[in-house]
Amino acid sequence: MALVLTEEQSMLRDSARGLISDKAPVSHLRHLRDSKDPTGFSKELWHSFAEMGFAGLLVPEEFGGSGLGFMEAGIVMEEIGRTLMPSPFLATSVVAASALNRGGNAAQKSEYLPKIASGSLLATLAIDEGAKHRPLQTSLQAVRAGNGFKLSGAKALVVDGHVADLFIVAARTAGSAGERDGLTLFLVNPKAKGVAVERTIMVDAHNAARIELSNVEVNADSVLGEVDQGAALLDGVLDIGRGAVAAEMVGLSDEVFGRTVEYLKNRKQFGKLIGEFQALQHRAAELYVDIEITRAATMKALQALDADVAKAASAVAVAKARAGTTATRAVQEGVQMHGGMGMTDQFDIGFFMKRARVCEELFGDANYHTEQLARARGY
Amino acid sequence: MSDTESAELETFRNETRAWLEANCPPEMRKPATSDADVFWGGRNAKFSSEPQRIWFERMRDKGWTVPDWPKEYGGGGLSAAEHKVLRAEMARIGARPPLSSFGIWMLGPALLKYGNDAQKKEHLPKIAAGEIRWCQGYSEPNAGSDLASLQTRAESDGDDFIITGQKIWTSYANYADWIFCLVRTDPTAKKHDGISFILFDMTSKGVSTKPILLISGYSPFCETFFDGVRVPKSHVVGQINRGWDVAKYLLQHERAMISGMGERGVGRPLGQIAADSVGTDAQGKLDDAMLRGKIASFDVDEAALAACAERAVDLAKSGQAHPAFSSAMKYYGTELNKRRYEILMSAGGVDALEWESERSKQGARPRAWLRTKANSIEGGTSEVMLGIVAKRILDLPGA
Ligand SMILES: Cc1cc2nc3c(=O)[nH]c(=O)nc-3n(C[C@H](O)[C@H](O)[C@H](O)COP(=O)(O)OP(=O)(O)OC[C@H]3O[C@@H](n4cnc5c(N)ncnc54)[C@H](O)[C@@H]3O)c2cc1C
Ligand SMILES: Cc1cc2nc3c(=O)[nH]c(=O)nc-3n(C[C@H](O)[C@H](O)[C@H](O)COP(=O)(O)OP(=O)(O)OC[C@H]3O[C@@H](n4cnc5c(N)ncnc54)[C@H](O)[C@@H]3O)c2cc1C
Numbered sequence: 027m028a029l030v031l032t033e034e035q036s037m038l039r040d041s042a043r044g045l046i047s048d049k050a051p052v053s054h055l056r057h058l059r060d061s062k063d064p065t066g067f068s069k070e071l072w073h074s075f076a077e078m079g080f081a082g083l084l085v086p087e088e089f090g091g092s093g094l095g096f097m098e099a100g101i102v103m104e105e106i107g108r109t110l111m112p113s114p115f116l117a118t119s120v121v122a123a124s125a126l127n128r129g130g131n132a133a134q135k136s137e138y139l140p141k142i143a144s145g146s147l148l149a150t151l152a153i154d155e156g157a158k159h160r161p162l163q164t165s166l167q168a169v170r171a172g173n174g175f176k177l178s179g180a181k182a183l184v185v186d187g188h189v190a191d192l193f194i195v196a197a198r199t200a201g202s203a204g205e206r207d208g209l210t211l212f213l214v215n216p217k218a219k220g221v222a223v224e225r226t227i228m229v230d231a232h233n234a235a236r237i238e239l240s241n242v243e244v245n246a247d248s249v250l251g252e253v254d255q256g257a258a259l260l261d262g263v264l265d266i267g268r269g270a271v272a273a274e275m276v277g278l279s280d281e282v283f284g285r286t287v288e289y290l291k292n293r294k295q296f297g298k299l300i301g302e303f304q305a306l307q308h309r310a311a312e313l314y315v316d317i318e319i320t321r322a323a324t325m326k327a328l329q330a331l332d333a334d335v336a337k338a339a340s341a342v343a344v345a346k347a348r349a350g351t352t353a354t355r356a357v358q359e360g361v362q363m364h365g366g367m368g369m370t371d372q373f374d375i376g377f378f379m380k381r382a383r384v385c386e387e388l389f390g391d392a393n394y395h396t397e398q399l400a401r402a403r404g405y
Numbered sequence: 406m407s408d409t410e411s412a413e414l415e416t417f418r419n420e421t422r423a424w425l426e427a428n429c430p431p432e433m434r435k436p437a438t439s440d441a442d443v444f445w446g447g448r449n450a451k452f453s454s455e456p457q458r459i460w461f462e463r464m465r466d467k468g469w470t471v472p473d474w475p476k477e478y479g480g481g482g483l484s485a486a487e488h489k490v491l492r493a494e495m496a497r498i499g500a501r502p503p504l505s506s507f508g509i510w511m512l513g514p515a516l517l518k519y520g521n522d523a524q525k526k527e528h529l530p531k532i533a534a535g536e537i538r539w540c541q542g543y544s545e546p547n548a549g550s551d552l553a554s555l556q557t558r559a560e561s562d563g564d565d566f567i568i569t570g571q572k573i574w575t576s577y578a579n580y581a582d583w584i585f586c587l588v589r590t591d592p593t594a595k596k597h598d599g600i601s602f603i604l605f606d607m608t609s610k611g612v613s614t615k616p617i618l619l620i621s622g623y624s625p626f627c628e629t630f631f632d633g634v635r636v637p638k639s640h641v642v643g644q645i646n647r648g649w650d651v652a653k654y655l656l657q658h659e660r661a662m663i664s665g666m667g668e669r670g671v672g673r674p675l676g677q678i679a680a681d682s683v684g685t686d687a688q689g690k691l692d693d694a695m696l697r698g699k700i701a702s703f704d705v706d707e708a709a710l711a712a713c714a715e716r717a718v719d720l721a722k723s724g725q726a727h728p729a730f731s732s733a734m735k736y737y738g739t740e741l742n743k744r745r746y747e748i749l750m751s752a753g754g755v756d757a758l759e760w761e762s763e764r765s766k767q768g769a770r771p772r773a774w775l776r777t778k779a780n781s782i783e784g785g786t787s788e789v790m791l792g793i794v795a796k797r798i799l800d801l802p803g804a
Contacts, residue, residue, distance in 0.1 A: 029716035030723050287799050302803035307795035314794055315733045322716040323709035344708040399708075400701035405676025405691045 027333075029325050031101070038098055042105040045074060050111035052374045058112060059231035065189055066225075066233040067112040072145055080115065082143025084123045089139035091123075096266060096331040100273035100324065107277025110381050112232050114148050116274070117185040121267045122149035125194050128335070129211060129251035129259040138192065138213075149192040151263065152181040152214075152237060159390040161196070161260055162204055166239065168197035168212060174245040175199070177212060177220075180238045183387070187235025188225035190216055195239070200254050209256035213248045214239070230380040262335040268346040268389045269331050269338070272324045275349035275385050279317050279356035282378045286310070286360045293365075306363060313352075313359055320345070320352040340402050343395040350392030353382040410486075417487055421494045428463045430456035434499045438769055440623065443505050446535025448582050461535065464503035471509055471533045474517070478525060479533030485722040507576075508532030508539040510662040512585050515602075515655040519643040528604070540607070541659075542572040542586035542629060543652065550789045552587070553596045553649065557631060559588035559603065561638075566590070566603065568611075568634040574783075578614040578627035581607050585655075591646050602648035602655075605636040621775040622760070622768070659784045661731040664714070664738030675745065676700045679752035696751060703744055710737055729797040736790035739780035746774040 031039065049071055058066060075081050083099055085091020092098075099120050106113055123142050126135060126149070141147035153161060166179025177197055184193070193214040201208030216223060220242040228234045251259040287310060290301030300306060327345035330338035357379040361368035368375050386392065433456050437443045444450070444457055452458040464470055467481060473488045474480025483491060513532050516525055531537040548555040557570025568588055578584070583606055591599030607614075611634040614627040643651045676691060679700060684692040691697040717734055720726040749770060750757050757774075759765035781787040795801045 028719040028723070029712065030719045030725060287801070290801060299802045301801040304792070307799075307801050307803075308788070308791040310799055310801065311733075311736075311791040311794035314799060315737050318730075318733060319706070319709045319713045319737065322713035325716065326712040340708075344705050344712075347705045348709045396698070396701045396705050399704055400676060400690075400697060403674045403676055403704065404689070405674065405680055405685070405697060405700065 027329050029322055029329070035098065035101055038094075039101045039105065041078065042080070042102045043108070045078065046105045046109050046111050049074065050113075051109050052377055055110045055112055055231060055377060056374075066186075066231075067114060067189075071111075072114060075113065075115065076143070076145025081119050081145040082123070082139075083119055084127065085119075085139045085143040086127065089135060090143040091139065092143075095328075096269055097325070097328045099266075099270055100328040103270045103273040104277035104280075107274035107279075107381075108281040110230075110232075110278070110377055114186055114189070116267070116270055117150040117190070118142055118148050120270045121151045121185075121263060122192070122194055124266045125151060125211065125250060125259070125263045128262055129256075133247070134213070134250065147192060148186060148190045149194060150184055150186045150190040151267070152184045152187070152193050152195045153260070153264070154183050155179070155181055157182075159387065159394055161264060162206060162209075162257070164196045164198055164209055165203040166195065166197045168199045168210060170199075171243065174243060174248070175212065177214065177239045177242040177244060180236065182236050183226075184235045184237050185388070186233045187216075187237055188223050189233060192216070193221075193237065194250060196256065196260060206257045208254050209260060210253050211250040211256045211259060212244055213250055214242060214244060218242050218244070228384060230377070230384040232381065232384060258336075261339070264389055265335060265338055265342045266331060268342050268395075269324070269327045271385050271388050272320075272327060272342075272345040272349035275353040275382065276317070276321050276324050278378055278382055278385070279320065279349075279353045282356045282360040282375065283310075283313055283317055285375065286363050289364055289367075300363075309359060310363075313356060316352045316355060320348045323348045340399060343398040343402070346390060347392045347395035347399070350386045350395070353385065354392075357382045414486055414490060418490050418494065421491055422497075424467075425494055425498060425500060428460075429495075429498060429500045430460055432456035433460040433501055433503075435501070436499070437501055438766060440625065444503065444535070445505050445538055445577070445580070446508075447538025447580065448536070449580070450535065450538070460501075461503040465534055468533065470504040470506075470535065471513065474513065474529065474533060478529035480529075485718075489718065504535045506532060506535065506538065507541055507581075508537065511541060511655050511659045512539050514658045515585075515651050516642065518654060519602075519651045523639075524604075524642060537582045538577070538580060540575050540578045540581035540584050540629075542575055542578075542584045544574045545571060546573050550786055552652070553600065555587055555589060555600065557586070557588050558592065559590045559601060559636075561590075562635075564639075565635050565637055566601075566641075568603075568605075568631045568636055570631050572629040572631075574617070574626050575614070575629040576626045576783075578607070578629045579616055583607060584612075584629070585642075587648055587652055590648075594646065597649045599646055600648040600652065601645050602642045602651040603636055604640045604642065605634065609634050609636065611635075619776070620778070621772040623772065623776070656785065657728060657731045660735035660790070661717070663780060663784045664731065664734035664736075675703065675748060675752075678749070682753055682756055696748070700748055700752075703741070703748060706741060707745075710734075710741055714738075727798055729793050732785070732790040732793040733798070735784065736781075736787050736794070739777075740787060742780050743777050746777045750774050 079092040080102055082091030083094050087093040126138050168175040168177045193216055195212045195214045197210055197212055198208055199210040220240045222238040224236045226234045226236055290306060291299060293300045324345040327341040330341035360375050361379060364375055367373050442453055444461055468476060468479060469481045472481040472483045472491050476482040509532060513529060516528060543552055545555050559566035559568045583604060585604050587600055588603055589599050590601040611632040613630045616624040616627050618624050680691055686692050717730055753770055757770045760768040
């Protein structure tokens with residue numbers, strides 16, 4: 027597989043870019059934030075996303091989706107990263123759709139996947155419990171009760187948690203925190219008795235929530251995949267999410283960088299364009315290289331996911347780790363090179379810095395993924 | 406790619422895999438440990454071992470010393486996709502290149518683009534077959550990064566040029582058979598406009614070399630002196646006074662080559678090499694958390710760079726590559742290789758300090774470590790690479 031976009035993929039990118047840059051430039055996010063929008067994203071835009079086939083991009087055609095791959099999902103994520111458009115695409119169309127498609131039985135797939143594809147159902151994975159991403163540390167309890175389970179515990183940073191129609195909750199049915207065995211995924215209705223959802227207003231003005239489950243009853247049909255054996259399913263789903271977030275971070279980094287280079291070509295000090303100063307030129311050049319390397323690593327990871335999700339872990343770890351360091355550098359240089367302007371809320375650059383920080387935490391930061399690679403390589 | 410194309414490629418992959426399995430001697434399936442273990446070809450070439458000879462000759466006979474050159478010039482005539490498959494299959498078994506050569510990496514691509522028919526027929530097959538070893542006469546004592554200020558002059562004398570001047574840092578000039586050289590043919594023109602790219606035999610009257618010792622204790626390069634060397638004008642590649650175009654094009658290939666130096670992705674992971682000397686804890690983790698972190702970050706960056714190198718080739722093949730991209734790759738690749746050797750030195754501790762002993766293979770590691778410091782100097786320094794990226798790719802202002 028060549029690490030360049032095919033003609034179809036370029037067309038997909040162009041149509042995603044067209045829609046997103048037209049309907050959801052950064053001012054769109056600014057407006058949602060400033061108006062304290064209760065939904066946190068535009069339902070109308072989500073509708074357009076569904077009409078263009080993006081909401082069901084990863085959903086197989088038999089369930090009404092486009093049946094495309096992770097490379098294509100990454101292309102859309104990259105465009106979302108460029109304008110920071112708040113969208114259910116990541117939580118619903120990438121992560122939840124993958125969880126259902128990979129782990130669901132026939133009944134679950136035919137119930138949920140068509141609704142995801144049509145844009146009528148929002149779903150999200152509830153995984154992290156502590157401050158940092160540690161999937162195996164899951165301790166939310168699921169105990170058998172009758173022919174079903176009772177769930178109790180709390181989750182932090184549930185993306186789109188306050189608007190979702192369906193939670194996919196990682197719970198512990200056996201063993202203790204830190205162990206691979208004993209994890210199970212459950213489909214939980216947010217409206218069910220005992221579910222408390224608190225929308226958290228985050229630094230990046232994107233949707234997130236904390237949820238708390240107190241003796242929430244679910245029946246046996248709500249198990250996604252196999253009881254106690256959820257870790258393998260979760261690994262794959264999380265890697266898909268990581269690849270997608272890495273792609274968002276590539277788009278975000280590239281956009282910040284482009285804006286910064288433009289500024290260097292226009293801002294004058296000391297009677298010169300500041301882009302003439304070698305101290306800035308070399309830093310810009312280094313950042314360019316970082317972004318290109320990260321882009322390639324991310325494409326590599328998405329291709330690996332398309333080839334075989336179960337074998338993509340190392341490529342994904344590389345991509346997400348690199349995306350973290352590169353995006354961090356891109357937004358820091360972006361603010362720095364804009365001088366005082368970069369520090370103002372009125373100027374967009376700060377939005378990118380905030381979103382980059384959230385993306386860095388989502389599904390594991392650079393340290394986490396660097397550690398994963400070290401373990402995989404046996405040292 | 407159509408289905409038949411990908412089926413053909415699969416067949417090619419299977420055949421290539423089988424051929425490599427059958428023909429690559431086991432000794433050639435690990436990286437060379439020293440320069441003496443690399444085969445450079447040339448009139449006075451000697452093989453350091455029988456497997457080296459066998460491997461070279463078998464690959465040469467298939468045209469796979471230069472797999473993507475046309476067959477008429479001794480190449481393998483492979484398509485871009487086939488070449489990628491061959492590289493991947495060689496990497497899979499850790500097969501080393503059968504022939505290392507400035508002719509392959511630098512002069513060949515320049516001749517393919519700028520050479521006339523006679524020049525291509527004369528020189529390319531000898532490069533492919535490892536018969537002639539080339540050196541590069543670019544740098545001068547007062548023309549390093551600012552290469553275009555070079556002063557070696559070529560004065561017209563009928564059908565010949567008479568070349569007088571001095572080059573420096575000429576790698577392997579004392580072993581090379583021929584030189585590709587930048588000379589000033591018009592001292593009155595602006596500095597980029599009076600340069601020609603010319604080829605001549607190092608045994609020509611008036612050529613002399615004087616080796617320079619490197620900090621690694623080896624002497625792979627020379628001062629090279631030209632005292633009235635007579636060279637036919639027909640040896641100029643491209644047009645007279647337009648040598649800068651050829652020189653720059655060649656540098657792109659040189660930089661792409663240097664960015665790929667370092668035994669990337671082959672052999673044992675750095676972390677495991679480090680474990681030998683540093684030790685591990687009960688969980689099998691390196692017993693030096695800071696070093697472990699540095700190695701893991703290195704591994705991330707190395708894997709990402711490998712993806713980028715692969716992408717660079719794919720971009721070039723699909724005509725989307727920026728011509729200056731090799732400068733970006735050269736910058737990152739060489740800085741990364743220096744990091745690799747800093748880690749290896751730190752991991753090796755006291756053991757990596759021995760300079761002369763059988764045990765240390767004559768100080769192989771510290772000498773290699775010191776050699777890598779040149780990676781970010783030779784072929785254009787890191788600072789010059791960043792400048793090229795800033796100006797040519799990012800289009801930042803200022804000359
Ligand atoms: C929170 C805050 C509080 C402030 N408070 C005050 C205050 O109380 N009073 C006051 O007067 N000012 C204040 N300032 C302004 C501050 O001093 C300026 O922002 C600062 O001097 C930079 O100027 P600039 O913003 O115009 O950036 P610019 O000068 O336009 O710089 C843009 C970028 O170019 C770089 N650059 C510029 N020249 C060169 C060069 N020669 N070589 C290399 N790089 C170069 C800069 O380092 C920067 O990265 C404040 C700024 C901030 C952010
Ligand atoms: C091992 C080795 C092998 C070599 N082999 C060959 C060979 O085979 N043939 C050949 O022709 N040459 C060869 N070279 C020479 C090499 O190309 C030059 O050393 C290189 O171009 C740098 O030139 P210089 O040494 O004169 O350093 P200088 O140009 O004097 O540079 C000194 C320092 O100044 C910095 N600098 C210079 N200009 C700028 C600028 N505009 N902005 C910012 N910083 C700048 C440089 O980055 C460097 O750090 C080799 C060099 C080495 C080390």
